[in-house]
Amino acid sequence: MYGQIVRDGLVNVTGIEDLGLTSPVLQRTSDAFFKEISPFLLHFGMFVPTIIGQCTPEQQAKWLPLAMDLKIIGTYAQTELGHGTFIRGLETTATYDASTEQFILKTPKLSSYKWWAGGLGKTANHCIVLAQLYTKGVCHGPHPFIVQIRDTETHMPLPGIKVGEIGPKLGFNTADNGFLGFEDFRIPRENLMMKNAQVTKDGTYVKVARHGKLTYGTMVFVRVMLVSDMAYCLAKAVTIAVRYSAVRRQSQPKPDQPEPQVLDYLTQQHKLFICISTAHAMKLTSTWLWNTFTGVLADMRDGNTDTLPELHALSSCLKAISTSDTSALIEQCRFACGGHGYMYSSNLPALYSFATATRTYEGDYTVLLLQTARFLVKSWEQMDEGKPLTPTLAYLEQSRNGSQVSWDDSPEGIVRGFDAVAAGRIGACVKSIRKHINNGMDYEDAWQMTTVQLVGAAEAHCRAVICRVYRDETARLTAGCSPGVKAVLDQLSTLYLLYWALERTGDLLRFSSLSERDIENLQARYEALLLKIRPNAVGLVDAFDFRDEVLMSTLGSYDGRVYERLMEEALKTPLNREPVSDSFHKYIKPMMQGKL
Ligand SMILES: CCCCCCCC/C=C\CCCCCC(=O)SCCNC(=O)CCNC(=O)[C@H](O)C(C)(C)COP(=O)(O)OP(=O)(O)OC[C@H]1O[C@@H](n2cnc3c(N)ncnc32)[C@H](O)[C@@H]1OP(=O)(O)O
Numbered sequence: 001m002y003g004q005i006v007r008d009g010l011v012n013v014t015g016i017e018d019l020g021l022t023s024p025v026l027q028r029t030s031d032a033f034f035k036e037i038s039p040f041l042l043h044f045g046m047f048v049p050t051i052i053g054q055c056t057p058e059q060q061a062k063w064l065p066l067a068m069d070l071k072i073i074g075t076y077a078q079t080e081l082g083h084g085t086f087i088r089g090l091e092t093t094a095t096y097d098a099s100t101e102q103f104i105l106k107t108p109k110l111s112s113y114k115w116w117a118g119g120l121g122k123t124a125n126h127c128i129v130l131a132q133l134y135t136k137g138v139c140h141g142p143h144p145f146i147v148q149i150r151d152t153e154t155h156m157p158l159p160g161i162k163v164g165e166i167g168p169k170l171g172f173n174t175a176d177n178g179f180l181g182f183e184d185f186r187i188p189r190e191n192l193m194m195k196n197a198q199v200t201k202d203g204t205y206v207k208v209a210r211h212g213k214l215t216y217g218t219m220v221f222v223r224v225m226l227v228s229d230m231a232y233c234l235a236k237a238v239t240i241a242v243r244y245s246a247v248r249r250q251s252q253p254k255p256d257q258p259e260p261q262v263l264d265y266l267t268q269q270h271k272l273f274i275c276i277s278t279a280h281a282m283k284l285t286s287t288w289l290w291n292t293f294t295g296v297l298a299d300m301r302d303g304n305t306d307t308l309p310e311l312h313a314l315s316s317c318l319k320a321i322s323t324s325d326t327s328a329l330i331e332q333c334r335f336a337c338g339g340h341g342y343m344y345s346s347n348l349p350a351l352y353s354f355a356t357a358t359r360t361y362e363g364d365y366t367v368l369l370l371q372t373a374r375f376l377v378k379s380w381e382q383m384d385e386g387k388p389l390t391p392t393l394a395y396l397e398q399s400r401n402g403s404q405v406s407w408d409d410s411p412e413g414i415v416r417g418f419d420a421v422a423a424g425r426i427g428a429c430v431k432s433i434r435k436h437i438n439n440g441m442d443y444e445d446a447w448q449m450t451t452v453q454l455v456g457a458a459e460a461h462c463r464a465v466i467c468r469v470y471r472d473e474t475a476r477l478t479a480g481c482s483p484g485v486k487a488v489l490d491q492l493s494t495l496y497l498l499y500w501a502l503e504r505t506g507d508l509l510r511f512s513s514l515s516e517r518d519i520e521n522l523q524a525r526y527e528a529l530l531l532k533i534r535p536n537a538v539g540l541v542d543a544f545d546f547r548d549e550v551l552m553s554t555l556g557s558y559d560g561r562v563y564e565r566l567m568e569e570a571l572k573t574p575l576n577r578e579p580v581s582d583s584f585h586k587y588i589k590p591m592m593q594g595k596l
């Protein structure tokens with residue numbers, strides 16, 4: 001299994017390299033080789049971006065060509081057995097020895113072992129290691145080091161390195177995630193990635209970057225990439241589920257009628273059409289977020305880090321919500337396919353196992369939403385002090401006078417309704433924190449007592465951003481389209497707004513003048529819209545344009561030969577190679593004869 005995966009991974013990587021294409025394309029093409037994940041994903045997904053983001057030009061000149069030519073194979077080892085979220089609590093140490101101009105890497109105890117890095121188990125010979133940097137007896141916090149862990153000729157672990165694979169997981173079982181421990185392992189001073197901080201030969205620590213969190217830059221990059229990845233993942237799943245629902249016929253609502261396509265059931269449309277809309281919403285939002293990211297990078301190249309806090313808040317909540325929505329909606333696609341959706345050959349289990357992992361890695365859902373909430377509360381307080389708000393928080397102004405927003409069920413009105421919900425929930429958090437402080441709590445405890453509400457406020461902010469970006473970008477991008485295309489894409493973005501308005505009626509009742517009658521109207525409009533989208537449903541998923549080789553699904557292939565493909569795959573199962581398994585003769589027959 002591992003050998004096959006590595007072979008496929010290299011065919012994918014070297015093939016694309018010959019075509020001179022960039023890593024995002026690599027990510028897409030690797031889908032044609034892997035149901036789960038390539039052991040080389042971390043090499044291009046984090047090892048290369050970290051060299052670019054954390055190394056000086058001289059260090060890049062040394063390491064980047066080796067990495068891009070696959071002369072070295074890397075991964076990103078930050079998480080430890082004992083810590084993943086709390087980076088400042090990482091235990092691996094890198095202590096500078098000026099007499100030899102080296103860092104000594106140590107794994108102080110079991111919980112300090114690096115754990116999880118993709119490709120570390122058996123594939124990588126280098127890795128980025130986040131370790132607490134000590135020099136002249138002072139700890140300067142976690143810093144990135146590039147470390148060779150295996151001999152590039154023999155692939156044997158180097159002396160002082162303990163490395164291996166962490167074992168089977170819910171998914172990602174082709175990524176050879178590994179563990180790594182150091183026993184007084186020495187690396188040259190130059191292996192500290194020195195773009196944001198340096199250590200001179202005599203051990204003097206020199207802080208270069210103005211912003212203390214630039215070391216976390218790779219994580220921001222991957223979070224931005226993941227939003228796009230999720231759109232792609234969900235688009236695959238809903239292509240499979242909608243095509244299968246067009247083939248599958250089941251039950252007899254009317255006695256004298258043939259069994260209908262299950263796609264004709266309103267409940268099936270309710271399960272699946274939000275998945276089509278969400279794939280579009282996330283793709284458009286990911287492009288908007290990428291443009292925001294590149295804008296902040298440009299500012300930072302000019303030495304201006306003022307826009308970094310908003311980017312961190314946006315990338316945190318969009319990564320959290322896109323991965324959470326995608327996991328839930330891929331599972332919904334699986335539910336919509338009945339028993340056959342549970343078959344591995346449908347590819348829905350693999351898509352789910354990949355998506356649900358993203359809700360955790362690169363920043364746990366709750367933790368990242370609390371990061372966004374931290375920014376929202378700070379912004380509210382700055383608004384109270386009369387300071388300007390950042391663009392994505394302009395809607396907070398409307399809440400200043402505390403008046404309730406009047407409900408307007410037009411698409412633009414619903415977007416404003418979500419702004420009001422976000423503003424209201426952030427304001428309620430600020431009020432809760434202040435109440436606890438007035439009752440004698442310190443700020444940290446008052447914050448902790450409000451964290452359930454803070455997670456909800458961050459989700460509401462993120463939903464408001466997605467709704468606004470989805471609506472605006474759809475209008476902008478369809479301006480030149482034919483009336484037919486424009487109408488269908490407008491239906492999808494309206495469906496997204498109606499769906500979420502119905503999901504959040506409690507909030508809308510609390511923070512706008514929404515009435516029970518308005519809710520009845522929303523429900524009726526939503527159901528009518530499902531019926532309108534039905535005739536275009538298969539065309540809409542065909543428009544995602546996935547080849548069968550990429551979908552890898554018995555249920556979602558373009559030709560609709562579902563039952564034939566299910567049987568073809570079943571007959572390939574090893575258990576079907578012999579009519580009678582040898583377990584019958586070894587165990588079952590003796591048992592039947594009372595001989596066990
Ligand atoms: C083929 C190429 C395509 C690529 C496709 C990619 C696909 C996926 C790739 C690979 C697959 C597998 C990847 C998985 C890899 C991993 O999981 S790597 C490990 C990831 N780990 C994490 O994400 C850890 C999460 N934890 C954190 O980020 C931080 O510890 C924390 C933010 C939760 C808390 O950090 P802490 O130091 O405690 O900070 P705070 O005290 O909360 O905040 C201090 C201030 O710093 C600001 N800040 C925090 N983080 C950032 C950041 N990343 N950027 C900018 N600023 C940040 C924070 O807002 C505070 O600011 P204020 O004081 O002003 O409020």
Ligand SMILES: Cc1cc2nc3c(=O)[nH]c(=O)nc-3n(C[C@H](O)[C@H](O)[C@H](O)COP(=O)(O)OP(=O)(O)OC[C@H]3O[C@@H](n4cnc5c(N)ncnc54)[C@H](O)[C@@H]3O)c2cc1C
Nearest residue numbers: 076077078079083084085116117118172357361362363366
């Ligand atoms: C498939 C996969 C691949 C991975 N690949 C890599 C890799 O290549 N490199 C790498 O370095 N890491 C990798 N990771 C590790 C990943 O980054 C961590 O698992 C992730 O950051 C979560 O940290 P944790 O596991 O310590 O969870 P924890 O943070 O311990 O979470 C446990 C619970 O505690 C809660 N919690 C934690 N802190 C807080 C808080 N401050 N407030 C409220 N609740 C809190 C969380 O919400 C969660 O419910 C991978 C993980 C997975 C699943």
